[in-house]
Amino acid sequence: MLMRLAYRSLQSLLVTFCLFITVFATDLRAEDDLRAMINALGEGNFSQTAKQVEALAKTGDPKIVPALEALAAGDLYQRKSDKQVFLTKSSAGNLVLIDPLSGEEVGTEASGALAKIKVNNSLRRTVRAALGGLTLMSPDAGVRLQAAQTLLRAPSADALEQVETALAAETDGRVKTVLERARAAALLVSDRPDGEKKAAIAIIGKAGGQDSLSLLSAALASADDTLKPDIEAAIADIQDRQALWAAGQNVWYGLSLGSVLLLAAIGLAITFGVMGIINMAHGEMVMLGAYTTFVVQEVIRTSFPGLFDWSLAIALPLAFLVTGAVGLAIERGIIRFLYGRPLETLLATWGISLILQQAVRTIFGPTNREVGNPSWMSGAFELGGLTITWNRLWIIVFALAVFAALLFLLKKTPMGLQMRAVTQNRRMASSMGIRTPWVDALTFALGSGIAGIAGVALSQIDNVSPNLGQGYIIDSFMVVVFGGVGNLWGTLVGAFTLGILNKFLEPYAGAVLGKILVLVLIILFIQKRPRGLFALKGRAVEA
Amino acid sequence: MNEKKPTSLLYLDGVSVSFDGFKALNSLSFVIEPGELRAIIGPNGAGKTTMMDIITGKTRPDTGEVFFKGDIDLTKRDEAEIAQLGIGRKFQKPTVFESHTVWDNLELALNRKRGVFATLFYRMTPEDNARIEEILSTVRLSNRRNDLAASLSHGQKQWLEIGMLLAQEPELLLVDEPVAGMTDAETAETAILLKEIARTRSVVVVEHDMGFIRDLGVKVTCLAEGSVLAEGSIDFVSADQKVIENYLGR
């Protein structure tokens, strides 16, 4: 036993010796020290390791950063045979050893030959703080920013001087702001005079956010009476601002839900609102649009992987054509025999919806199909206190674009003129030479096609399954009826009103109860104004 | 100003109503006396049907007063209530219960208790029976009594509807274009029928057919753009310059 230990010491001495004569002759002394200190990380209990980390941090040498990071991540191992400490990465059941200072791979070992250096949360915090101090002086502004943020999250009085030094030297504006806050946070837990602390509270209060709130709350618990009012005021201020942002976020969620409702309802605003056809298969048109997107993406995945970001652009016209054609077939095959019998139309189209659902279930299976987000629709960004996801933003833009296009089509084109003519006075339009049956068929196909492109957009945020359409049909009818039948603007206002109302009720009532409340409100609203928000008045509507 | 109210059967004063900015009635005022037969003419959009809607409670006026039998404010009541007060209405398009027999149509129109439970436990009495028989012969439908109303000709449906109004025993009858789509013989008979009816109650007839109005030989009110243009005998009205411009001249 003693022999082996002596042998290993000899071995390590030899290695050190070799290094000594080959490389970094000048740094040798320092590097040797560092290595010894790193190796010491593997010894003793958590608090001893923590002391070693602090000692390492005092050296201020950026070379130890990878080792400390690995320690925090649990990737630092000690070789059982010689107590040497290495960074590792796993490779086919074994661990590749990496020198903690040079970062070079120095061999492989079976994982059994290595012992992981254990970390607990308090050790992890120590490591992070140490890293924060080390990286504050890094030449890379990104590293400095991260370090400053780390320090801000876990302030310690010890780091205060470090931060102040760094702050004095800092030139980058962004890093400087964070550093100022980090300094304020550290100051709060230090024993500096109250005057400085008050200034620090003001800085943190101004920064706002959940982190500042928890910093201040922590400070409040240990603060004396002179500081308490300041802290409380700052907390109240942050909470006010948070409430405002939360309301803003709710508006955003509401707009987002509203745009989804608008997309789902806008085709219905044509078939139901303009033509008066109760199309219960409307939801299935949305579903078909979503499945078209799925098929397009499948083809792209297997044959043209480079085009994936274009998949939605390709799916849009295809979905419009597919659902438009299905709509045309439904109108010519069934609905045209049922004009003037709205309740029968309701039943027949319900039957169609069942058939379409089962057809899709038979072809694509009953489970959810995967539809991917193109890169430009993934991710999110921050706007003040709001988190905005790209897909939601694009869907709002898309919904409004579809709405505008439809409005233009109806108001400014000959096709739209004919549609309006036929819906207002069929006999007169027919005697003016308009082929009313074709206008009917095309209008219905248009409404269905729009439902299809809505499906393309909704495939980005909803599960693509045969039941997709079912979830939208009642909501869509509610939107159209609420907004006022036959009025596109009513549909727009209706969709966004219901969306925002829903999202504002949710925090108080919960998602399900919120939805129930909205339904009940709409039912009551229809009692009050049976023809919706923007009702047409007069004798014509009674006929 | 209201000195006419106590004696008149129907009293309209300053009635206006507009739909989406379009003024369907513009300060319309006129009076119907008990037992009067009045004809109302006017071009399309003059507000004739809207006026009937107002009187029968289908539409509420924006401003103005409508009184029945002196002091009953019709603007505060709905269709059913006004019908029970004794105002009957015949639509432009004959509206009868097509899937009921002629007899059942008259039975339903009969002026009896109209509540849910009264009708649920209603039993035909000999008086009701006799009354229906009487009306059947008045509107010349006795031999069609067991036929479905749907199988009647257009003119017969018009008469059935008039018969239903008689069964309702109203004090005021509003009749919208009763001879539209009728043959000349039917038109002449309808004129006689209406004059008969007007002996016991007031009747307001809206009609385009000038010949028919001449047959009736009564006071005529000409409406245009929602207000009264002229009022008087048919000859007086048809000589009026404004009436010719607005209506007859076309």
Added chain:
Amino acid sequence: MITSFLLKSFDRTIVIAVAVILGLALIVPALNLLTAPDHPLHVPTYLVSLFGKYLTYALLALALDLVWGFCGILSLGHAAFFALGGYAMGMYLMRQIGARGSYGNPLLPDFMVFLNWKELPWFWYGFDMFWFAALMVVLVPGMLAFVFGWFAFRSRVNGVYLSIITQAMTFALLLAFFRNDMGFGGNNGLTDFKDILGFNIQAQGTRAALFAASAVALALSLILTSGMVRSKYGKILVGVRDAESRTRFLGYRVEHFKLFAFTISAMMAGVAGALYVPQVGIINPGEFDPANSIEVVIWTAVGGRGTLIGPIIGAVLVNGGKSVFTAAFPEFWLFALGGLFVLVTLFLPKGIVGTLQGWRARRKEYRKAAADEAARGQTAAEPVAAE
């Protein structure tokens, strides 16, 4: 007064239908209980329950027909009334379990113990008594229909608008009953019933009795609806369906007529639901699904709306077909059902019974015309109206 009402309700078709239903109420249980299992005429217990379920569906369809066929109100929320009646019965059955539940709590049903509830919610009081539960079976759906109809009919919500808001109503109830904190067992609903009126709910005799009860309920409802639609009230109802404004201008308060029919109909649906639950052994929020309500509409349409025996025949036929179909080709049932919706509305708008009645009426007319012709000899020249 009542007697004249009842007398009027019987015509030949109704007498026959009531006799057939009451006959079934005797024969099916008898064949189940009194014959040996290997006897060729033996009706197995599972079939008794299945047929019993059809009868409750038939009652539901009849209820819908009263408002849709005779008054033109297409309710897409009748499954809600059915489910509410079912829940009222389910609550009684839950209370009957007593301490025999998995948790052995004498007062609280299992799901409440599971949710850590300490007390019985107030709306569960009284459901340990059958008479109270039976009262609620008609009162709760009746009240909902009354309140809903009061608002809807008074503000003249008509046609498809009414259909859509009734659908919204059942959808809102569906969401509500899915919530655990509503106190109706959430997602799982109410199940694991043991006794009804002291009899074991699984026992053959109880099953046969439930079948008979369903048949009697159906027969009574048939007599009631027949009396209603044959009275002057019923004629006005049809008048409302065909020419609502004419009815109004004749001085009838259309909203009261609709409201009465709607409420009675909801109560009948509630009774149907209450008889359904003990026979299938479970009630869950799925019964509120808007799709269920629309299925009821198609049963009624297939059989013939506006006729009284049509919906009964339609409900039994479609559900019988469903049982056979889902067993043989489960994949294709929705195709068949969807196709049925389309075909019936396009080619059989009056339904089976309505079409048969139409044929019979036309044959009678033809015979009458021929007889008239013969009586008048060759001189008859009056043209027959083409309509």
